[in-house]
Amino acid sequence: xxxxxxxxxxxxxxxxxxxxxxxxxxxxxxxxxxxxxxxxxxxxxxxxxxxxxxxxxxxxxxxxxxxxxxxxxxxxxxxxxxxxxxxxxxxxxxxxxxxxxxxxxxxxxxxxxxxxxxxxxxxxxxxxxxxxxxxxxxxxxxxxxxxxxxxxxxxxxxxxxxxxxxxxxxxxxxx
Amino acid sequence: xxxxxxxxxxxxxxxxxxxxxxxxxxxxxxxxxxxxxxxxxxxxxxxxxxxxxxxxxxxxxxxxxxxxxxxxxxxxxxxxxxxxxxxxxxxxxxxxxxxxxxxxxxxxxxxxxxxxxxxxxxxxxxxxxxxxxxxxxxxxxxxxxxxxxxxxxx
Amino acid sequence: xxxxxxxxxxxxxxxxxxxxxxxxxxxxxxxxxxxxxxxxxxxxxxxxxxxxxxxxxxxxxxxxxxxxxxxxxxxxxxxxxxxxxxxxxxxxxxxxxxxxxxxxxxxxxxxxxxxxxxxxxxxxxxxxxxxxxxxxxxxxxxxxxxxxxxxxxxxxxxxxxxxxxxxxxxxxxxxxxxxxxxxxxxxxxxxxxxxxxxxxxxxxxxxxxxxxxxxxxxxxxxxxxxxxxxxxxxxxxxxxxxxxxxxxxxxxxxxxxxxxxxxxxxxxxxxxxxxxxxxxxxxxxxxxxxxxxxxxxxxxxxxxxxxxxxxxxxxxxxxxxxxxxxxxxxxxxxxxxxxxxxxxxxxxxxxxxxxxxxxxxxxxxxxxxxxxxxxxxxxxxxxxxxxxxxxxxxxxxxxxxxxxxxxxxxxxxxxxxxxxxxxxxxxxxxxxxxxxxxxxxxxxxxxxxxxxxxxxxxxxxxxxxxxxxxxxxxxxxxxxxxxxxxxxxxxxxxxxxxxxxxxxxxxxxxxxxxxxxxxxxxxxxxxxxxxxxxxxxxxxxxxxxxxxxxxxxxxxxxxxxxxxxxxxxxxxxxxxxxxxxxxxxxxxxxxxxxxxxxxxxxxxxxxxxxxxxxxxxxxxxxxxxxxxxxxxxxxxxxxxxxxxxxxxxxxxxxxxxxx
Numbered sequence: 001x002x003x004x005x006x007x008x009x010x011x012x013x014x015x016x017x018x019x020x021x022x023x024x025x026x027x028x029x030x031x032x033x034x035x036x037x038x039x040x041x042x043x044x045x046x047x048x049x050x051x052x053x054x055x056x057x058x059x060x061x062x063x064x065x066x067x068x069x070x071x072x073x074x075x076x077x078x079x080x081x082x083x084x085x086x087x088x089x090x091x092x093x094x095x096x097x098x099x100x101x102x103x104x105x106x107x108x109x110x111x112x113x114x115x116x117x118x119x120x121x122x123x124x125x126x127x128x129x130x131x132x133x134x135x136x137x138x139x140x141x142x143x144x145x146x147x148x149x150x151x152x153x154x155x156x157x158x159x160x161x162x163x164x165x166x167x168x169x170x171x172x173x174x175x
Numbered sequence: 176x177x178x179x180x181x182x183x184x185x186x187x188x189x190x191x192x193x194x195x196x197x198x199x200x201x202x203x204x205x206x207x208x209x210x211x212x213x214x215x216x217x218x219x220x221x222x223x224x225x226x227x228x229x230x231x232x233x234x235x236x237x238x239x240x241x242x243x244x245x246x247x248x249x250x251x252x253x254x255x256x257x258x259x260x261x262x263x264x265x266x267x268x269x270x271x272x273x274x275x276x277x278x279x280x281x282x283x284x285x286x287x288x289x290x291x292x293x294x295x296x297x298x299x300x301x302x303x304x305x306x307x308x309x310x311x312x313x314x315x316x317x318x319x320x321x322x323x324x325x326x327x328x329x
Numbered sequence: 330x331x332x333x334x335x336x337x338x339x340x341x342x343x344x345x346x347x348x349x350x351x352x353x354x355x356x357x358x359x360x361x362x363x364x365x366x367x368x369x370x371x372x373x374x375x376x377x378x379x380x381x382x383x384x385x386x387x388x389x390x391x392x393x394x395x396x397x398x399x400x401x402x403x404x405x406x407x408x409x410x411x412x413x414x415x416x417x418x419x420x421x422x423x424x425x426x427x428x429x430x431x432x433x434x435x436x437x438x439x440x441x442x443x444x445x446x447x448x449x450x451x452x453x454x455x456x457x458x459x460x461x462x463x464x465x466x467x468x469x470x471x472x473x474x475x476x477x478x479x480x481x482x483x484x485x486x487x488x489x490x491x492x493x494x495x496x497x498x499x500x501x502x503x504x505x506x507x508x509x510x511x512x513x514x515x516x517x518x519x520x521x522x523x524x525x526x527x528x529x530x531x532x533x534x535x536x537x538x539x540x541x542x543x544x545x546x547x548x549x550x551x552x553x554x555x556x557x558x559x560x561x562x563x564x565x566x567x568x569x570x571x572x573x574x575x576x577x578x579x580x581x582x583x584x585x586x587x588x589x590x591x592x593x594x595x596x597x598x599x600x601x602x603x604x605x606x607x608x609x610x611x612x613x614x615x616x617x618x619x620x621x622x623x624x625x626x627x628x629x630x631x632x633x634x635x636x637x638x639x640x641x642x643x644x645x646x647x648x649x650x651x652x653x654x655x656x657x658x659x660x661x662x663x664x665x666x667x668x669x670x671x672x673x674x675x676x677x678x679x680x681x682x683x684x685x686x687x688x689x690x691x692x693x694x695x696x697x698x699x700x701x702x703x704x705x706x707x708x709x710x711x712x713x714x715x716x717x718x719x720x721x722x723x724x725x726x727x728x729x730x731x732x733x734x735x736x737x738x739x740x741x742x743x744x745x746x747x748x749x750x751x752x753x754x755x756x757x758x759x760x761x762x763x764x765x766x767x768x769x770x771x772x773x774x775x776x777x778x779x780x781x782x783x784x785x786x787x788x789x790x791x792x793x794x795x796x797x798x799x800x801x802x803x804x805x806x807x808x809x810x811x812x813x814x815x816x817x818x819x820x821x822x823x824x825x826x827x828x829x830x831x832x833x834x835x836x837x838x839x840x841x842x843x844x845x846x847x848x849x850x851x852x853x854x855x856x857x858x859x860x861x862x863x864x865x866x867x868x869x870x871x872x873x874x875x876x877x878x879x880x881x882x883x884x885x886x887x888x889x890x891x892x893x894x895x896x897x898x899x900x901x902x903x904x905x906x907x908x909x910x911x912x913x914x915x916x917x918x919x920x921x922x923x924x925x926x927x928x929x930x931x932x933x934x935x936x937x938x939x940x941x942x943x944x945x946x947x948x949x950x951x952x953x954x955x956x957x958x959x960x961x962x963x964x965x966x967x968x969x970x971x972x973x974x975x976x977x978x979x980x981x982x983x984x985x986x987x988x
Contacts, residue, residue: 017643125240211851224572231563267713283696284722287692
């Protein structure tokens with residue numbers, strides 16, 4: 001009878017401990033994205049102080065879609081990195097900034113201090129953010145020339161990852 | 176015996192507390208209520224485990240707006256769920272889909288209840304003594320005796 | 330201050346380790362000298378832990394930012410009460426506070442049993458100090474709150490805004506901690522019984538009473554937690570089955586199971602091992618709860634802190650499981666049951682079923698809480714298990730419990746006379762039908778709330794009959810006045826009566842939860858000044874927006890006038906608070922409570938110029954009864970806790986010996 005009980009308790013407690021132990025390897029805040037590999041969702045964005053434009057109108061070359069906000073601290077360092085990258089890749093890659101959960105005025109002021117070399121768009125009612133499953137900023141999506149989401153980066157992009165992902169996409173783009 | 180009970184209650188639950196589940200109920204609901212009941216089952220991505228219908232965050236409110244829009248476009252409850260799952264993954268559903276491995280969530284407790292009932296039954300039978308019972312207290316057959324004992328103790 | 334604090338923590342660690350070694354030795358050899366030294370170690374541990382907390386409070390109040398914890402949660406601008414509660418507002422401090430509570434419990438326990446139960450006390454203290462040593466160990470390195478930092482900052486960010494926002498935060502966490510930590514004492518008592526290989530009648534009483542205290546604290550903590558969420562989070566609800574809420578509910582369920590199984594154990598002398606297992610389970614679940622709250626494995630509103638102590642915690646939980654199971658199964662044969670059941674349909678069986686349902690409830694909540702980790706580990710897919718699932722499972726289980734709570738007291742101990750039982754059920758069944766049909770006639774057509782209210786009526790009638798019968802007899806036979814009779818009646822059988830009073834409180838809570846779920850109304854609107862929002866009988870007129878500046882925050886307050894059925898009901902002012910340290914605002918909903926319902930207003934957003942506000946309004950029926958049930962919980966538990974007079978206890982023991 002005792003051994004029966006031991007087995008029962010062991011059967012319940014050991015898996016529990018294993019699961020909790022496994023839990024440490026995982027970041028509770030990281031939600032794996034389901035988008036990579038799928039067609040990039042279409043959405044309409046409005047340039048800051050400008051016209052509305054469909055996201056697909058930027059297509060034809062790889063697109064780096066970066067969601068950011070003026071209140072987001074890690075976005076600040078990332079901003080500089082993306083500006084450099086945009087300059088370096090020039091015409092080969094389209095960089096695109098999308099302002100997430102922020103006032104247009106704040107974004108404008110922020111950009112005025114920092115200069116931006118690529119289009120910065122507002123996202124009315126977070127339509128685009130929802131379509132891309134954004135759960136926080138910064139988040140960056142890499143869309144290849146054919147309009148498929150190739151990769152997603154949660155948190156600020158790092159230079160090495162950026163050049164690797166873009167390198168792969170550009171290589172694939174060349175027939 | 177308990178499994179049917181659980182099922183019956185579960186069915187009742189679906190019918191009463193999640194009104195959109197049945198096509199019939201959907202008709203009688205106003206759009207706001209329907210949107211709310213959908214929003215109750217979608218997780219707010221920027222909050223911590225809250226449904227979008229209840230979160231005060233801007234993102235959740237924008238997502239609720241999207242739900243309203245889709246309802247206005249004539250989308251069904253399921254289509255709206257699919258839309259969000261496609262973008263955020265299964266994670267966005269607060270009520271996991273009752274398929275595959277997720278079934279363990281319902282089956283394990285039900286099985287445990289059944290086995291437990293069996294064990295309790297066997298225990299009570301086995302311990303049911305024909306032999307004179309050594310008791311901690313004289314077995315009071317009813318409340319009156321018990322009350323009298325209380326008085327005595329006082 | 331760093332030096333003093335660290336010294337005290339190390340002293341506590343040393344005392345605890347000394348206590349463990351000496352205590353286990355003294356327990357095994359039944360050595361009186363060893364026991365005396367174990368007691369001294371226990372007192373020293375308590376002193377060190379409490380003094381370390383005093384040191385931290387001094388550091389907080391003197392704004393000594395050279396202490397790492399003060400630099401993390403302190404601030405020159407926070408009000409005094411916030412400074413005081415900062416002690417438990419973040420990880421290291423809360424563990425330190427934890428140590429102080431354990432210190433208080435250990436000291437009390439040692440003092441109470443200074444001259445009784447010598448066989449057990451050494452073991453019990455040794456086991457409690459294992460837990461103490463663990464916490465002191467965490468405090469001495471991985472979560473050291475006293476780490477000196479350099480250069481010394483001139484100011485700090487202040488505690489998490491969610492914690493600063495409501496006074497309940499000064500009460501809810503300590504209560505919960507008193508509950509969590511308190512489970513260490515019954516664990517020690519149970520383990521002492523296991524290690525001694527005997528469980529005498531005398532040792533069962535301390536076990537029950539030392540479980541009642543943390544059980545009560547846990548109950549209060551859980552209810553206050555719901556109240557806090559209701560008053561601060563602004564979504565009109567009080568319970569969201571969030572992992573941290575579940576973590577507090579799990580040990581509560583297990584301990585509730587224990588409090589019932591011990592009744593059977595005392596009466597029938599069966600279920601000894603089972604009863605001890607439930608105590609051990611309750612303790613392990615409190616540890617799991619701490620782990621869930623503090624490790625960052627779970628994502629939750631209440632998980633304020635993420636840290637590196639998770640793995641250590643897990644090792645400790647694993648060790649405690651192995652230790653307690655090993656001891657339990659190594660010695661279980663010594664605790665063989667002596668008693669017997671008399672009949673299958675009996676009060677004992679109702680107790681058994683109650684234990685079963687409570688255990689399944691615990692299991693279900695645990696399963697739902699850890700399931701996302703399982704899928705992520707096995708399938709690599711992240712899923713959520715949220716309110717819809719838990720509601721679905723908790724409702725049938727809860728209703729079963731309510732039913733058992735009613736039918737149990739209606740069944741006699743031992744063999745029952747079917748006819749008598751049926752006869753005694755006439756009134757309750759009538760009440761059930763009356764409430765069911767009455768509710769249906771009154772327009773409640775949803776089956777679940779209807780069933781809940783009917784079952785509550787059933788159980789309430791039986792419980793009140795049980796409570797009332799001795800009182801009525803006193804009035805009739807002894808011609809006492811009702812008040813005197815009520816008091817004496819309750820007092821004479823205080824243990825049972827206290828239990829029934831707690832049952833009444835549970836019924837109130839269940840009914841209030843059912844009502845607030847089933848009949849909740851809500852509306853949402855964007856209002857310009859002068860515009861109105863109508864919700865049920867209420868009409869809300871929005872006047873204007875005010876901004877209030879405090880040193881640590883800026884509050885935006887929407888002013889509204891409320892009228893019900895045309896009668897003015899005064900003003901309401903839901904607010905959003907912006908703290909210096911955080912972007913997302915924290916709300917202060919405004920709640921107008923009446924006996925039957927709450928009007929609950931939440932400010933969702935506003936235009937900077939005050940031209941528009943978005944308001945969410947709820948009518949929550951009966952919600953306040955959940956918090957109002959607390960005095961009854963407290964009174965009932967304390968009544969049940971109050972010891973029998975020695976003389977009565979002796980008389981009873983003599984009576985037992987005679988049979």
